[in-house]
Amino acid sequence: MFGSAQPGPVDLLIIGGGINGAGIARDAAGRGLSVMLVEQDDLASHTSSASTKLVHGGLRYLEYYEFRLVREALMERERLLTMAPHIIWPLQFVLPHSKAQRPAWMVRAGLFLYDHLARRERLPASRAVRFCSGPTGMHPASSVLQAHYRRGFTYADCWVEDSRLVVLNAMDAASRGATIRTRTKLISAHPEGAVWEAEIQTAGGGRETVTARALVNAAGPWVGEILSAKPVRNDGKTMRMVKGSHIIVKRLYEGHYAFILQNPDKRIVFAVPYEQDFTLIGTTDIPYTDDPATVTISPEETLYLSESVSRYFRIPVTPAQVVRSYSGVRPLYDDHAKNAAAVTRDYVLDVTGGGSQPALLSVFGGKITTFRKLAEHALEKLLPVMGSEPGKGWTSSIALPGGDMKNADFESYLASIIANHPGFPEKYLHRLVRAYGTRALQILGQAASLADLGEEFGGHLTAAEVDYLVQHEWARTAEDILWRRSKLALHVPAGTREKLTAYLAATHNAAIPANHEMPTG
Numbered sequence: 001m002f003g004s005a006q007p008g009p010v011d012l013l014i015i016g017g018g019i020n021g022a023g024i025a026r027d028a029a030g031r032g033l034s035v036m037l038v039e040q041d042d043l044a045s046h047t048s049s050a051s052t053k054l055v056h057g058g059l060r061y062l063e064y065y066e067f068r069l070v071r072e073a074l075m076e077r078e079r080l081l082t083m084a085p086h087i088i089w090p091l092q093f094v095l096p097h098s099k100a101q102r103p104a105w106m107v108r109a110g111l112f113l114y115d116h117l118a119r120r121e122r123l124p125a126s127r128a129v130r131f132c133s134g135p136t137g138m139h140p141a142s143s144v145l146q147a148h149y150r151r152g153f154t155y156a157d158c159w160v161e162d163s164r165l166v167v168l169n170a171m172d173a174a175s176r177g178a179t180i181r182t183r184t185k186l187i188s189a190h191p192e193g194a195v196w197e198a199e200i201q202t203a204g205g206g207r208e209t210v211t212a213r214a215l216v217n218a219a220g221p222w223v224g225e226i227l228s229a230k231p232v233r234n235d236g237k238t239m240r241m242v243k244g245s246h247i248i249v250k251r252l253y254e255g256h257y258a259f260i261l262q263n264p265d266k267r268i269v270f271a272v273p274y275e276q277d278f279t280l281i282g283t284t285d286i287p288y289t290d291d292p293a294t295v296t297i298s299p300e301e302t303l304y305l306s307e308s309v310s311r312y313f314r315i316p317v318t319p320a321q322v323v324r325s326y327s328g329v330r331p332l333y334d335d336h337a338k339n340a341a342a343v344t345r346d347y348v349l350d351v352t353g354g355g356s357q358p359a360l361l362s363v364f365g366g367k368i369t370t371f372r373k374l375a376e377h378a379l380e381k382l383l384p385v386m387g388s389e390p391g392k393g394w395t396s397s398i399a400l401p402g403g404d405m406k407n408a409d410f411e412s413y414l415a416s417i418i419a420n421h422p423g424f425p426e427k428y429l430h431r432l433v434r435a436y437g438t439r440a441l442q443i444l445g446q447a448a449s450l451a452d453l454g455e456e457f458g459g460h461l462t463a464a465e466v467d468y469l470v471q472h473e474w475a476r477t478a479e480d481i482l483w484r485r486s487k488l489a490l491h492v493p494a495g496t497r498e499k500l501t502a503y504l505a506a507t508h509n510a511a512i513p514a515n516h517e518m519p520t521g
């Protein structure tokens with residue numbers, strides 16, 4: 001039924017290598033479909049590397065009665081923790097409370113729901129805390145917060161390396177037979193009998209025609225552009241673009257916990273420990289109509305985010321402290337909400353075609369957190385339209401590449417790697433195992449020390465790691481490596497980017513054809 005070999009039609013041509021395209025590619029390839037994914041830039045170049053990086057139910061969505069979304073997201077938290085314990089880990093959130101905010105009973109009720117909407121095995125329940133000495137002891141946040149914040153709450157969610165989650169899904173899809181082509185853009189597609197005939201522009205600038213039984217429009221902020229360019233019907237569903245920005249400042253406090261801070265405008269802003277030495281502050285909600293590829297933070301957003309934290313912390317944050325910022329565009333399903341923060345974060349899947357028409361599935365909205373369920377739902381909707389049985393979902397119980405650690409126990413796995421590699425700095429091994437999980441061994445090989453891993457470009461980034469990223473993770477440029485496959489851009493000395501670019505040109509570009517398809521992960 002499935003798995004027609006190319007150059008005949010592929011079952012699915014997926015447009016977009018963000019989390020939704022990569023998640024659908026993985027699920028579909030595992031169900032035996034032949035899949036090609038095209039991404040116009042690098043994997044996770046856009047919204048999927050610009051998130052707050054939380055795998056969370058979304059406490060604030062309870063206020064909008066988004067119970068379906070919150071429950072699904074809460075269930076996904078623990079599943080994803082088990083599937084990828086290297087890039088996803090628990091994080092405690094501190095919610096300082098004062099009389100000016102939502103009443104304490106309301107917060108308590110929201111947290112009670114948050115604790116009980118889905119089964120929790122690994123994450124602790126919420127609790128009330130004091131920021132001054134009292135019967136329940138003092139939370140370490142006491143020394144960070146201004147003295148008049150005396151009470152609050154804590155609850156747990158998870159952190160995720162968002163762009164790595166995308167890459168791991170693409171790797172897993174490739175290992176199950178999917179073709180992943182980065183720097184490859186869909187130019188046009190039109191129905192030709194029962195298949196789509198799609199024109200793509202390859203990484204080398206050439207044009208190719210691909211035929212496909214179904215098209216998956218997972219183009220994120222470009223979903224509408226793809227739809228309006230094609231002679232297809234989408235039942236009038238539309239997308240609303242909402243910009244969100246983050247600032248990164250030098251670490252504001254010690255300790256592995258984050259803050260959720262309520263602003264006078266009722267929006268919330270997170271302050272999260274980031275990359276050991278930094279604090280990540282975000283986000284904003286600004287209606288957006290320009291080109292999603294060129295979205296950037298405005299001075300007003302920087303000031304808003306700085307003030308959000310200064311309102312709570314003893315030591316204020318100023319825009320001058322910002323070491324880096326990033327912005328992304330949320331491609332939200334337009335539910336006609338009045339303000340940008342209230343637009344639903346749930347996803348809507350639109351399927352057209354069937355019979356003599358080739359199928360088209362378009363993805364509106366979604367969250368990093370719910371990508372796996374979104375992919376499952378997408379295939380359950382799409383396959384019957386393609387005249388096939390959807391079969392059973394399989395993705396919840398299979399680890400992502402590198403996540404196959406015994407009992408999903410990251411700390412024990414890291415301890416074993418450290419014990420077996422005494423010649424390496426522990427900090428380096430920690431970074432490597434966090435990024436690659438069990439696949440770190442492919443980089444370490446038989447090496448006894450860093451010196452055995454080839455040229456070092458800065459920040460302990462070695463040729464062995466760069467080669468691995470090029471060969472297994474579709475990395476092509478210094479930016480791919482320093483900002484999306486890792487966050488080394490925040491740590492490496494000046495000159496690293498140039499050294500890396502020279503190495504990539506000398507060692508890899510000649511060896512890799514411009515439109516190469518990667519070997520499996």
Ligand code: FAD
Nearest residue numbers: 016018019020040047048052054186220244366367368369
């Ligand atoms: P994208 O990641 O944008 O992927 C779409 C891809 O399609 C792009 O890479 C683009 O290059 C490609 N493309 C477009 N047109 C073409 C074409 N013609 N040919 C080939 N490729 C094409 N979610 C959470 O769960 N937790 C959070 O903490 C969180 N925080 C967020 C904070 C902010 C500020 C934002 C903006 C979002 C946040 N989200 C969060 C939501 C989450 O990031 C998005 O829902 C998700 O990343 C969207 O993924 P996507 O695959 O739909 O889009």
